[in-house]
Amino acid sequence: MELVKNLSRRQFIDGEWVESSNKATRKIINPYNQEVIVEVAEGTTEDVERAILAARRSFDDGEYANETGEVKGQKVRAVADKIKEHREELAKLETLDTGKTLEESYADMDDIHNVFMYFAGLADKDGGELVNSPIPNTESKIVKEPIGVVTQITPWNYPLLQASWKIAPALATGCSIVMKPSEITPLTTIRVFELMEEVGFPKGVINLVLGAGADIGDIMSTHKDVDLVSFTGGLQTGKRIMRQAADHVTNIALELGGKNPNIIFDDADFEVAVDQALNGGLFHAGQVCSAGSRIIVHNDIKADFEKALIDRIHNIKMGDGFESSTELGPLISKEHRDKVEGYVEIAKEEGATIAVGGKRPEREDLQDGFFFEPTVITDCDTSMRIVQEEVFGPVVTIEGFDTEEEAVRLANDSIYGLAGGVFTTDINKANRVAKKLRMGTVWINDFHPYFAQAPWGGYKQSGIGRELGHHGLEEYLETKHILTNTQSEPVHWFGKQ
Numbered sequence: 001m002e003l004v005k006n007l008s009r010r011q012f013i014d015g016e017w018v019e020s021s022n023k024a025t026r027k028i029i030n031p032y033n034q035e036v037i038v039e040v041a042e043g044t045t046e047d048v049e050r051a052i053l054a055a056r057r058s059f060d061d062g063e064y065a066n067e068t069g070e071v072k073g074q075k076v077r078a079v080a081d082k083i084k085e086h087r088e089e090l091a092k093l094e095t096l097d098t099g100k101t102l103e104e105s106y107a108d109m110d111d112i113h114n115v116f117m118y119f120a121g122l123a124d125k126d127g128g129e130l131v132n133s134p135i136p137n138t139e140s141k142i143v144k145e146p147i148g149v150v151t152q153i154t155p156w157n158y159p160l161l162q163a164s165w166k167i168a169p170a171l172a173t174g175c176s177i178v179m180k181p182s183e184i185t186p187l188t189t190i191r192v193f194e195l196m197e198e199v200g201f202p203k204g205v206i207n208l209v210l211g212a213g214a215d216i217g218d219i220m221s222t223h224k225d226v227d228l229v230s231f232t233g234g235l236q237t238g239k240r241i242m243r244q245a246a247d248h249v250t251n252i253a254l255e256l257g258g259k260n261p262n263i264i265f266d267d268a269d270f271e272v273a274v275d276q277a278l279n280g281g282l283f284h285a286g287q288v289c290s291a292g293s294r295i296i297v298h299n300d301i302k303a304d305f306e307k308a309l310i311d312r313i314h315n316i317k318m319g320d321g322f323e324s325s326t327e328l329g330p331l332i333s334k335e336h337r338d339k340v341e342g343y344v345e346i347a348k349e350e351g352a353t354i355a356v357g358g359k360r361p362e363r364e365d366l367q368d369g370f371f372f373e374p375t376v377i378t379d380c381d382t383s384m385r386i387v388q389e390e391v392f393g394p395v396v397t398i399e400g401f402d403t404e405e406e407a408v409r410l411a412n413d414s415i416y417g418l419a420g421g422v423f424t425t426d427i428n429k430a431n432r433v434a435k436k437l438r439m440g441t442v443w444i445n446d447f448h449p450y451f452a453q454a455p456w457g458g459y460k461q462s463g464i465g466r467e468l469g470h471h472g473l474e475e476y477l478e479t480k481h482i483l484t485n486t487q488s489e490p491v492h493w494f495g496k497q
Contacts, residue, residue, distance in 0.1 A: 003092055004038045004187065011041050011210050012193045014054035015203035021046040026183060026211070031099035031330045032320050033368045040186060043211035048178065048219045051207040055149045055176035056225040058204030065146050065174040069124030075199060076123060076172050080116035082195040083109060090188050094160060095321040097185045099329040099369070100284050102322055111452075112164040115468070118452035119168040122473050137487040144477040146174035147251060148227030151220035153213060154189070155233045156182035156332055157287040157392075163189050165456070165467040166230050171206075173476040175228075178207045180220060184332060186210055213237065221245050221252075228253065228476065232289075235390075235461060242464075253465035253475045255289065255457060257390050258418025261411035262292035262447060263401075263433065266300045268423035272445065274308045280421060280447035281396035282316070282374050285331055290419040292396070292447050294387060296410050299400040306378055306398055310356045313374045318361055330369040331393060337370045340393035344375065347386035352397070353379045382413045390416070404429065408436045417459030421447045440466075 009025070010017040024042040029035070059065050064072075083090065090112075091105035098105075126144050133140040150170050154162040159181055170177050181189040193208045209216065217237070221229045221244040228251040231241050238256040245252045262280050264273045280292025297305045319326040331337045337360075344358045357375030374394040380387050387397050401407040411420055419441040422433050427444075434442040440458040443449070450456055455469035465475050 001037060003089070003096060007038065007093075007187065008190055008194060009038060009040045011043055011047060011051075012197065012206065012208040013047065013051045014207065018047070020044055020211075028097065028184070028187065029333070030096060031332050031370045034370075037096060037187070040190070041210050042183075043180075043209045043216050045216055045219050047211075048180075048209050048216050049223070051178045051209050052149065052151070052219070052223050052225050054204035055178050055207055058202055059146070059148055059176040061202075063202040064205045065176070067174065069126070072172055072174055073120045073123030075201065076116055076120035076168055078199045079168075079171070079192075079196055080113050080120060082199060083113045083116060083192065086191070086195065087113070090160065090191060092322075093187045093191060097159065097187045098156070098321075098332065100321050101326050101329055103324075104284060105321075108158065108161050112161055115161075115164045115452045116168045119172040119473065122169075122470065123172040133483065135483075137485060139484045139486060141482045141484075143480050143482060144173075145480055147476050147478050148175060149225055150175045150177050150228045150230060150476065151223075151226050152177055152179045153217060153220060153229070153231045153233065154179070154181050155289075156185040157284065157289075159185040160188040160192060162232050163192070165232075165472065167192075167206075169467075169473045169476050171201075173473060175476050176205045176207075178209060178220065180209050180211070180213070180216065183210065183212045217241075218244060221250065222247060224248050226250055230475065231255070233257075238463065253467070254463040255418075255465075255467065256461060256463045257289045257392075258291075258416040258439075258458060258462050259294060259388060259390050259414050260290055260292050260416070260419045260421075260439075261294040261296050261414075261437075262421040263407045263411055263423065264295065264297045264301070264305060265404075265407075265422075265424035265426070265429065266298035267425050269425065269445070270301070270304075270308070273423040274305065274312065276421070276423065276445075276447045277305075277309060277396070278312055282328060282394045283448060285328055285372070286394040286396075287332060287392050288448075290441070290448065290450075291392075292421055293391060294411075295396050295398045296401055296407055297398060298407075299402055302398070302400045306355060306376065309376055309396075309398075313356050313376065316374050318363070318366060318371055318373075328374060328394065330366075330371045332370065334370055336392070337372055340372055340391055340395065343386055343389070343391045343393075344377070344395065347377050347380075347384065347397075350384045350386065351379065352377045352384060352386060357394070382410060388414060404433065408433055412436075412438050415461045418462035419443070419458070
């Protein structure tokens, strides 16, 4: 395949492209037709150990960590330039690997470029601060220093985008990194490491390991030489990382998904709300941590809203992400489609109604891919698993409400708190509701937009810490207080004569 013909199949450890220590490989599958795209190295714990030690050595040597903020910013900006230069190639690789539409992949590359540019701009902006000292003849300064060696684990749904949220701030602060992309979708991350090699970093600063988290993930959160574990993925894995990191009191940054409510009031712009509900729930086949999979609609318009959603869903075009007419691509794998199908069956058993979809498409040209029809499930309540658990597919549920207080109560009735939407023409009501929602991001009359300047993360079991914005940079920094006595004299506390 021409697109991957010259792509490295190996890991990047201590400045070199290397095979797995046991020569193992993994087939990377195109979710559109199940064809093998390429085989890449399948790393081992020995490989990860080597990568972590290389990162430790490079950080402690300080060649990159002690560079000026200006130099670090130049390096990160150079990576941004490479991504912009190779935008088309990277977008096509992402669509090939994930099945998402090419239009979305192009948008991802633009966002990734912006993320690197944003953090490049922050690299030299913090020169520390002087604080007033209550102790005579002393000077007190607060400085920020890179946290050290960082292991980074990213999910399969937005492979390079999620990687950029971690790599850019880590390099802007001077950390050394060990990155592990999802074993299902590693191709664009591999390519960007090739581009970062061209930019040039000291040996050991950037390391890439490949393989399944079940096999090599544990060492990334238990190793004594790791200072921070940054993980985006499932809740159960996040809990496991928390437990493991506790052994060495290792810092953690976790983004663990959500079950995100989208509240539609009866005074909302109806057409906008319907359109945004579709966008919020079905974008990238619903394989988005912030997907608006819980639609909570005022009972006065609920029946009309359901009908409008269903009418629009009948017109959605499923297909190959490389085709310009495609609106909805496949799910990522057979195993994941099985999981989504399982949740639909559970919903039926619990008394919900499958209003549209809920099965694999019958079109002959879609049979080789992991497709699942966009699905609306009605007659739902918060006691149901389909309402409480993250399905991560093109499936939305609908609940009704009568009062503002009830809408807030329903929306907050979840272990998650990542994001949510509020649709109403009453801005005062919108702000009241937004204030009461226990979520890291609340959109008013919109759903899904994010950008590098604003923080991303969740309340409750949606995670710990923030990515993006200056808060995302702070995750990779330690705070140090330096006090200087300008007129030092003996204290005479002990052993006075």
